């Protein structure tokens with residue numbers, strides 16, 4: 125794995141969270157994007173070499189709605205950049221991590237992504253992501 129690509133934070137209201145994090149970072153979000161398949165609207169802040177992704181649910185079945193219902197707002201996942209996502213998926217599955225996708229999916233911010241179940245990673249929802257070139 126190359127680096128922490130971003131940290132995902134589940135929020136109830138993206139527009140007020142955007143204002144709050146803009147104050148915290150003293151900079152604006154550089155992009156907002158809806159990911160229909162995941163049931164989320166996202167907003168990204170660049171911080172040096174890494175990013176913060178705010179996530180608001182677009183429907184009650186979204187993973188973000190369920191997360192907020194159960195655990196409240198807060199850190200939802202950590203995403204790690206990988207060179208070759210398919211190789212990493214094979215490597216990690218062999219080591220006992222539970223992949224939540226059989227194939228890489230198209231995620232926000234021009235990435236191929238795959239999630240690992242938090243129960244197989246010490247309670248952390250891990251996202252692998254590879255830049256689409």
Ligand code: CMX
Nearest residue numbers: 132159162164187191200201224231232239242247248249
């Ligand atoms: N971090 C840590 N633990 C989490 C978690 C998270 N983000 N989300 C759920 N859990 C925990 C639950 O609290 C629960 O723990 P307990 O059993 O101790 O109560 C357990 O995982 C539940 O697991 P589950 O019943 O298998 O599944 P859920 O229906 O709660 O779904 C998960 C959890 C991770 C499988 C589901 O959210 C998922 O598939 N996530 C991947 C996709 C995703 O998160 N998309 C949104 C972001 C998209 C983006 O970044 O663009």
